[in-house]
Amino acid sequence: MDRKSVDAKALAILIYQAGLSYRKTKKILNLLENLSHESVRKWYKKCRELFDVKRRARRAVAVDETKVKIENNQIYIWNAIDVDDRSILAVHGIDLLLRDSV
Numbered sequence: 001m002d003r004k005s006v007d008a009k010a011l012a013i014l015i016y017q018a019g020l021s022y023r024k025t026k027k028i029l030n031l032l033e034n035l036s037h038e039s040v041r042k043w044y045k046k047c048r049e050l051f052d053v054k055r056r057a058r059r060a061v062a063v064d065e066t067k068v069k070i071e072n073n074q075i076y077i078w079n080a081i082d083v084d085d086r087s088i089l090a091v092h093g094i095d096l097l098l099r100d101s102v
Helices: 006-017 022-029 037-050
Strands: 061-070 073-082 088-095
Touching (some): 006 022, 006 037, 022 037
16 A cells, blocks of 8 residues: 655645645645545545634735746746735646646
């Protein structure tokens, strides 16, 4: 049986919690370890009660984007934050060269 490292599991859970989908989280972590989006879902399900994920009305949300260059790839990254408590609500990125969402 192929066991994944605790670090990989923790990173997957944090990336998913930051707003990426299971599949996008899998795509990022496959740079480190081969895993499936279903593994990410199962890991998150086991510890989701650690995260206080209560939906609530927000006075205002700020969305910002930036373009970064990693090696030869141009990547746009969007962030959404609550302007009052500065909590991260979502993160999204897209590789301009591959037109592949991460």
